């Protein structure tokens with residue numbers, strides 16, 4: 001693959017400032033990039049900005065960045081509710097809710113507003129086929145999956161997912177961005193729902209939920225089993241709560257739609273918890289309660 005200098009991406013836009021959007025914006029700003037973050041409403045923007053700035057302040061408190069770096073990083077971040085302000089972005093990373101319809105609409109808007117002819121339009125989707133987002137734009141060769149892991153400032157991995165339409169040049173620029181600019185480890189996957197990591201992880205999380213639902217073991221014993229028996233940093237029910245049960249359910253649904261394999265079918269308990277608003281850490285309760 002051609003070695004394209006990473007320096008050609010200086011201005012980044014992030015759509016959505018939930019847990020992943022905020023984390024991705026933090027990683028990009030800490031890497032020295034000019035980052036603009038968009039949310040749908042002023043209220044959501046304020047919540048997202050607070051989440052991001054709290055994380056940066058925590059990083060400074062733990063000595064990961066100096067006081068000067070904290071101030072510089074904050075100064076590189078700007079916030080808007082108007083995607084029209086993304087006109088000059090070299091790269092936009094979409095990180096909104098895991099819904100094909102919502103993401104498609106956002107890609108259609110980005111296609112209209114981003115004026116740089118060589119801009120890369122990326123999605124952080126966990127499971128939605130990239131080609132569907134690519135063909136919603138007039139530049140399907142410039143659309144790619146750049147998939148970060150939660151928490152984005154901590155996890156080293158990024159998956160790169162070119163759609164059938166994505167050009168080699170776009171893939172090369174995304175790879176240079178992930179590795180050289182952000183210092184992440186990039187792996188590549190074909191555009192199949194779940195890519196590499198979620199194709200392996202989601203059936204495991206769903207199995208744990210089925211095991212809990214069937215009463216084979218308590219939630220603590222399931223989680224302790226994998227933490228203490230296999231040295232996982234978190235057991236599967238805690239991890240599902242971290243990801244967000246709505247996201248786990250949506251990812252499972254995309255994967256089931258793609259493969260029609262029972263191992264991707266969401267257990268009834270998962271959907272009931274989502275319907276009840278028990279989404280995990282972000283809503284204050286899931287398999288566990290959070291203060």
Ligand SMILES: CC(=O)CC(=O)SCCNC(=O)CCNC(=O)[C@H](O)C(C)(C)COP(=O)(O)OP(=O)(O)OC[C@H]1O[C@@H](n2cnc3c(N)ncnc32)[C@H](O)[C@@H]1OP(=O)(O)O
Pocket residue numbers: 055062125126148149150151152153154155197198201233234239243247
């Ligand atoms: C669904 C998808 O599409 C794909 C996915 O992302 S799947 C989910 C992938 N993620 C995982 O599997 C997470 C597994 N869990 C872990 O890695 C760890 O439990 C964890 C990093 C979340 C927390 O680690 P921990 O040791 O229990 O807690 P803690 O001591 O507070 O944190 C460890 C470090 O991470 C940092 N950290 C934790 N959460 C953080 C966050 N949200 N943002 C930034 N930094 C964070 C802490 O500051 C700490 O850093 P130092 O050691 O340098 O001080």
Ligand SMILES: NC(=O)C1=CN([C@@H]2O[C@H](COP(=O)(O)OP(=O)(O)OC[C@H]3O[C@@H](n4cnc5c(N)ncnc54)[C@H](OP(=O)(O)O)[C@@H]3O)[C@@H](O)[C@H]2O)C=CC1
Pocket residue numbers: 016017018019020021039040041044095096097098099102124125126127147148149150242243244247282
């Ligand atoms: N959670 C995880 O562990 C990981 C998630 N991902 C992927 O990242 C993406 C975001 O997930 P995550 O950050 O966890 O989710 P969150 O629920 O934390 O955030 C979702 C974001 O989407 C926005 N949003 C919701 N509905 C709409 C809409 N109709 N139009 C525009 N924006 C909307 C929300 O804004 P508002 O607050 O205004 O509703 C919020 O900013 C998903 O595609 C997910 O699959 C990828 C890797 C890991």
